[in-house]
Amino acid sequence: MKKYIFLSLIIFIVLGTKAQRGGHFIFGTTIGTGIALSTPESTPFTWSLLGYYSIGRRFSAGIGTGLSFYEKTLIPLFITAKFTLLPPRKFTPYLECGAGYSFAPDPNANGGFYLNPSVGLQYTLRENKKIFLALGYELQKLERLKNYENSLFRAEFAEKLRHHSISIKVGFLF
Template sequence: MKRFVLLLFAALAVRAACGQAPRRFCFSTAVGTGIALSEPASTPLVWRVAGYCRVGRRFLAGAGTGLSFYEKTLVPLFADVRLLVTRPRRFTPYAGCAAGYAFAPGREANGGVMLNPSVGVRYALRSGTELFLSAGYEMQELERLKKYAGAHFAAEFGERLRHGTVLLQAGILF
């Protein structure tokens, strides 16, 4: 509940900083999966939602959260920036980077630093809504509790992981 209140407060603060001008503040949601590049390999499933403030015609800055499913469920809180490579058109390429920290809601895991640089393309619909596809690299740190129970002994130890993933996402910006 505290995290929800914190996220709501952050969204209202960004909205207040951007003012009430139309089209200056926007939201996005995206789903994605990827190709695991690290050992132990874990193919993630991610869902993200973010709020952005337009800073000029080609630059967006914002913050977001979501869910990431690796071996354990993680809840990332991140800052995100996007830069349009060309003038806004029907198809517009962009580059972006999300960086933050992911929290683990379970007791047997701790989250860690998350970094996700990416490139993508946006497709503008007539209603002002935009669809986007992106590809990037996501680095996610995670610490989990491993348990082993054998016939003669039992053991528990903390395992630190750093997942590297080629992440593909599809979403909508409204």
């Protein structure tokens, strides 16, 4: 129960914080998919909300959350760091890495470690509005309860999974 209260509090803080004009807060959202690299193979679909704080002209750090759909739904909660490789221009390449923990709302599953390093290119629409495309690697760990039954016996066991995928994301920063 504590993890759901903590998750709700973080989401409320991210969504409730007001951005300052010319200030240091940047918000964003992404949607993405990937190419599964693990067995069992499950093509992910992800949606994320991000909140960054600009530490310098080229570096920002923040938090994010969202939804990841594999064979089970996961809710990642992560910290992220973003570094632009060149001074801001119309097209700006960047490196980003998010790491945290994924929660599983299903009572027959437990979340686990989350990692998503990526490289991307952002395009400036206006001073405070940008779109971007990112290509990276995503690791999601989870544990799920499995049942096996035949005519002789019935078994229930925990299966530990590691989903590895090449992630492709598009997003909007404002």
